[in-house]
Amino acid sequence: MKIRITLEYDGSNYAGWQMQSGADSIQSRLEEALARIFGAAVRVHGAGRTDAGVHARGQVAAFDPPRAFDPEDLHRALNALLPPDIAILAAAPAADDFDPRRAARSRIYEYRVLNRARRSAFDFRYAWLLPGAIGLDAMTRAAQVFIGEHDFAAFRSLGSEERTTVRRVIASGWRREGDFLIYRVEATAFLRRMVRTMVAAMVEAGRGRLTPEAIAEILALRDRSLAPAAAPAAGLFLVAVNY
Numbered sequence: 001m002k003i004r005i006t007l008e009y010d011g012s013n014y015a016g017w018q019m020q021s022g023a024d025s026i027q028s029r030l031e032e033a034l035a036r037i038f039g040a041a042v043r044v045h046g047a048g049r050t051d052a053g054v055h056a057r058g059q060v061a062a063f064d065p066p067r068a069f070d071p072e073d074l075h076r077a078l079n080a081l082l083p084p085d086i087a088i089l090a091a092a093p094a095a096d097d098f099d100p101r102r103a104a105r106s107r108i109y110e111y112r113v114l115n116r117a118r119r120s121a122f123d124f125r126y127a128w129l130l131p132g133a134i135g136l137d138a139m140t141r142a143a144q145v146f147i148g149e150h151d152f153a154a155f156r157s158l159g160s161e162e163r164t165t166v167r168r169v170i171a172s173g174w175r176r177e178g179d180f181l182i183y184r185v186e187a188t189a190f191l192r193r194m195v196r197t198m199v200a201a202m203v204e205a206g207r208g209r210l211t212p213e214a215i216a217e218i219l220a221l222r223d224r225s226l227a228p229a230a231a232p233a234a235g236l237f238l239v240a241v242n243y
Helices: 026-038 071-081 136-145 194-206 212-221
Strands: 002-009 055-063 086-094 106-114 148-151 166-177 180-187 236-242
Touching: 002 026, 002 071, 026 055, 026 071, 026 086, 071 086, 106 194, 136 166, 136 180, 136 194, 136 212, 180 194, 194 212, 194 236
Parallel strands: 055 236
Antiparallel strands: 002 055, 002 086, 106 180, 106 236, 148 166, 166 180
16 A cells, blocks of 8 residues: 655755755655664655755655555654654555656745845745845736746756756746745746746846846746856745645
């Protein structure tokens, strides 16, 4: 019986979701906990490979336990063994052919900008501090540029190995909550650092350094050198995976 889990994590202390030699990762922590529970190696597959420093509120993963185990008991056992910055939110049986990455219909990310003069002792791990005036209307217009199916080659990390850089963005928009500017984007899939590079370009629009039309041109030209460097990882959250 395959088990599907939903989890959240603070990615500040990890090299990302994916297991890497000589680095701490969310996947390795989960597999270590499962090995202690079952006394055998268990491979965990996630819905999205979040980068170093990126957080998740609704990551989905799945694995095949070596023997039958009540999902609720497994839920409690994992939370007892995992560090406090990784928490299992739910565990349930899944179909034997369930693949959390391939079965996903869309993924939702949010990016948080702290728009005030002084830093926060609490939010420095979870937001990009940007003092000064930022035009929310310009950022909102720029966000609309990304909606639809486009080639996002200009908004990815160089060296990525995806078969295609075409992605379909379903929703893209900003809102203000107090001192925070929050970007929410839903797409069928994302390229590495795609959201963070989009955010950086939209912030430039909010500062009057790029127009929405210029961002549309960068998108059309597919040239990574024309887009700004990616925004910091700390502000990015994988919010949900839809099936």
